[in-house]
Amino acid sequence: MLPIITIKNINKIYASGFIALKDINLDINRGEIIALLGPNGAGKTTLISIICGIVNSSSGTVLVDGFDTQKQYRETREKIGLVPQELTSDAFSTVWNTVSFSRGLFGKKPNPAIIEKILRDLSLWDKKDNMMMTLSGGMKRRVLIAKALSHEPEILFLDEPTAGVDVELRKDMWEVINKLRASGVTIILTTHYIEEAEEIADRIGVINNGEIILIEEKATLIKKLGKKCITLQLEKSLKSIPVALKHYQLDLSSDGQYLSYTFNNSSDTIQKSDLLQKSNAIQSNEHSSIATLIDDLNNNNIGFNDIDTKQSSLEEIFVQLVKDNEKELSRPLQQNIQKDTPQVKS
């Protein structure tokens, strides 16, 4: 199936010279939920704004369902709904009027039945006559979603949809998003809440310094890049790790009761290019290395009563990826600084 959005070589350089996006290439599949993660200023909102037509790209093309967002903007924009990051709204307008306004703006004939359904689905029906300025932040966020859905888009962009929303409301939002996906809507969301991406996304993209440093199926990403740690509760406490087990780089607790073994050592620098290759190798060796460890423990007469296993979260993977990318970017800079530093002869 053809991707619903194709982003080709998108670059964005602002008038100030700031490079917001560097050669972005990305395909978004129909019906999926893709989460774009990245620190503040990474370029997530700029990318969304370019696809939606709010910001002009410096170069490159974006196709939405085969239509060019610049040349065929009517065809592309009517397929897209956007929920912005900021809680912007016409303070003096009622919920009903503001949602109806959005439907008209996107060229759709008035249809009170559809507006009613959207408002009911988002638990806004009893607020329909309330002025926007009287609503809470969470309710305003729902209204922005209602506005974005008012013209029945095929693609929905959610820019930080649950920022500043309480936990209960956030879970309600996830439900709404899942319902939308079930109805066939493609969803692209940016978020700071990694838990959110972990909960609802099919694919995860990580943006840092205007570059997509990784794009992967969520399950595969966690499987490939996540660290696993097994902790053994020993029958008898150890004073030190036997020499025969040194190569496992085990950790012994201070009381000598627990021995920990971590796969895919986080101290390894993960390079973008060899990231997947390396993680594949680690994954294939995973089971054999545990079995060998247990054999070696038996051979050294180290018994254990209990085993605890822990897998790293998406958050830990994300933090590691961003940290490694920052290191990679700062390396040439450091080299340049060293090169430029005048040598002092003694």
Added chain:
Amino acid sequence: MNYYAIKAIYKAEMARTWRTLLQSIISPIISTSLYFIVFGSAIGSRIDEIDGIPYGSFIVPGLLMLSLLTQSISNASFGIFFPKFSGTIYEVLSAPVSAREIILGYVGASTSKSLLVGIIILATAGIFVPLQIAHPIAMLFFLLMTCITFSLLGFIVGIWADNFEKLQLIPSLVITPLVFLGGSFYSISMLPPFWQTVTLFNPVVYLISGFRWSFYGVSDVNVAISIAMILFFLSLALLIVWQIFKTGYQLRK
């Protein structure tokens, strides 16, 4: 053409007028009525006729023009500035609407409001002073063209302004002095020759003169020049707006 979008923008803008009735309609009517009371009845009764027209009646086209110009600019500038200020402009920019449709919505609503204010002021003037309209079609032409042209100018100001101070700058520091010095309260033939020549550089002179001609059949400059000037201003405003949308100036980063 996205007619639903034009209607949506137009309706939303007009809804703002009804919400702010006091500021949009009542305020200009009261201020103009005060001009008629002070200049028309109180002071005007002591001033001789100008070009054979009683002073109170003579100032009607100028006062009407003052209101039309300031109202058109402030309505249109606020209409586009506020979504920029509040951030709701994202919706218009991401919608499948062309520049022409956006302008028809915003400028259309501003023109409607100004026309409404103009008609009400005209009716109010009729209470205070005797009125006659010698060329009704020409009067409607000047009325409509002025509202459209200055609503377009207001739209440009609203896009250019990035704070509330700039929004007020053009109406209060440029338009009001130009109208006052453009023959609203006097005929430019009353000025010394040098100042008559200087006044001809004031574009508002041509609007007031043409408008006055449509009422009383007398004008400071040839009516054909007035018509040409208003059409020139309209074309200039359209050209600037077209450039704004082409370059995305202050709209699309």
